[in-house]
Amino acid sequence: xxxxxxxxxxxxxxxxxxxxxxxxxxxxxxxxxxxxxxxxxxxxxxxxxxxxxxxxxxxxxxxxxxxxxxxxxxxxxxxxxxxxxxxxxxxxxxxxxxxxxxxxxxxxxxxxxxxxxxxxxxxxxxxxxxxxxxxxxxxxxxxxxxxxxxxxxxxxxxxxxxxxxxxxxxxxxxxxxxxxxxxxxxxxxxxxxxxxxxxxxxxxxxxxxxxxxxxxxxxxxxxxxxxxxxxxxxxxxxxxxxxxxxxxxxxxxxx
Amino acid sequence: xxxxxxxxxxxxxxxxxxxxxxxxxxxxxxxxxxxxxxxxxxxxxxxxxxxxxxxxxxxxxxxxxxxxxxxxxxxxxxxxxxxxxxxxxxxxx
Numbered sequence: 001x002x003x004x005x006x007x008x009x010x011x012x013x014x015x016x017x018x019x020x021x022x023x024x025x026x027x028x029x030x031x032x033x034x035x036x037x038x039x040x041x042x043x044x045x046x047x048x049x050x051x052x053x054x055x056x057x058x059x060x061x062x063x064x065x066x067x068x069x070x071x072x073x074x075x076x077x078x079x080x081x082x083x084x085x086x087x088x089x090x091x092x093x094x095x096x097x098x099x100x101x102x103x104x105x106x107x108x109x110x111x112x113x114x115x116x117x118x119x120x121x122x123x124x125x126x127x128x129x130x131x132x133x134x135x136x137x138x139x140x141x142x143x144x145x146x147x148x149x150x151x152x153x154x155x156x157x158x159x160x161x162x163x164x165x166x167x168x169x170x171x172x173x174x175x176x177x178x179x180x181x182x183x184x185x186x187x188x189x190x191x192x193x194x195x196x197x198x199x200x201x202x203x204x205x206x207x208x209x210x211x212x213x214x215x216x217x218x219x220x221x222x223x224x225x226x227x228x229x230x231x232x233x234x235x236x237x238x239x240x241x242x243x244x245x246x247x248x249x250x251x252x253x254x255x
Numbered sequence: 256x257x258x259x260x261x262x263x264x265x266x267x268x269x270x271x272x273x274x275x276x277x278x279x280x281x282x283x284x285x286x287x288x289x290x291x292x293x294x295x296x297x298x299x300x301x302x303x304x305x306x307x308x309x310x311x312x313x314x315x316x317x318x319x320x321x322x323x324x325x326x327x328x329x330x331x332x333x334x335x336x337x338x339x340x341x342x343x344x345x346x347x348x
Contacts, residue, residue: 014339170325177328180335237321244318 015117034117041102041114070094081243083255089131089246096124097239104179104231107186108223115234116180122172128242129168135249171241178234182226190219265347273344277337283330290323 015032022028052067060068074094078087103114114120136145149160197203197212204211247255298316302309336342 173332174321174325174328177331177335178324181328181331184335233317237317240314240318241321 015112033112034114034120037106037111037114041099045098045102078243082247083250085255086250093239093243096242097235100235100238101231104235105227107183107227113179113183115175116183118172118176121175122168125168125172128171128245131246132249135246139249139251139254167245171238175234175238178230182230186219186223186226189222190215193218262347266344269343269347273337273341277334280330280333280337284327287324287327291320294319294323
């Protein structure tokens with residue numbers, strides 16, 4: 001079946017399965033590109049952060065100033081949105097932010113964006129749902145949690161349950177859709193520019209590799225928006241929505 | 256793909272319908288476009304009136320834009336599924 005194979009639309013495809021192994025009970029577990037890139041990013045970010053914070057002194061070095069600025073910015077953001085008594089969420093927020101940005105920006109290295117995989121973003125959104133449920137249970141108890149579904153009136157219960165389910169789906173799909181959309185558009189533009197160059201016979205040949213004249217420069221301008229701006233914006237929006245969703249469950253006097 | 260036999264004809268039909276459906280799904284892009292434009296316009300008005308609140312207004316605007324964008328993204332996801340992960344074509348393989 002020749003439908004939507006890679007190469008049809010400039011090589012747009014889902015995250016490829018690199019290798020897999022079979023387990024007795026759960027069945028086949030696929031290790032996709034996203035998983036490998038994710039673990040590589042975890043290692044890279046860990047090394048970077050350890051380098052940033054080793055040997056801290058009272059009179060800060062340049063490294064330490066950068067580290068302190070990052071921590072203070074995230075702390076201020078969490079304080080503004082969730083109240084000063086919920087700084088415990090700050091490390092999680094910073095983790096998701098850095099993971100999301102780097103996950104989107106690996107496309108600059110020629111890899112597939114980790115966040116252009118719905119499994120990744122929906123997993124993060126499900127963590128957010130767990131945090132929302134935990135916060136609700138903590139502040140209103142189990143009875144209050146169940147009762148919150150019947151508000152404002154009893155007939156709204158199905159709607160409330162539906163909106164509770166839709167929160168992680170919409171959060172995850174928003175991030176996925178934006179990054180995947182940028183990826184599709186970038187791939188289509190590369191494909192179109194390469195074809196245009198080939199049709200007009202404007203290309204350099206270096207052995208097997210063929211570079212069209214229109215492929216130089218033009219994609220970089222578009223990449224600034226679709227990769228840099230969009231990746232940064234979506235990471236920011238994702239953490240803002242996480243904080244807003246969890247913060248909404250905290251009563252005002254407990255903030 | 257072989258379009259000469261009957262199955263191939265149905266495959267072509269499904270692909271045609273999917274492509275048209277993907278295009279129709281992207282009509283969902285109109286709503287967020289209008290909504291976000293309206294939100295950004297109002298944010299500009301707010302900043303013009305109170306320039307000192309620019310940070311808060313911009314932050315709130317971006318969250319509002321993200322929420323308004325959701326329906327458009329749903330349409331886009333449907334279009335992506337129809338184009339790249341077609342669920343109907345498997346009945347005619």
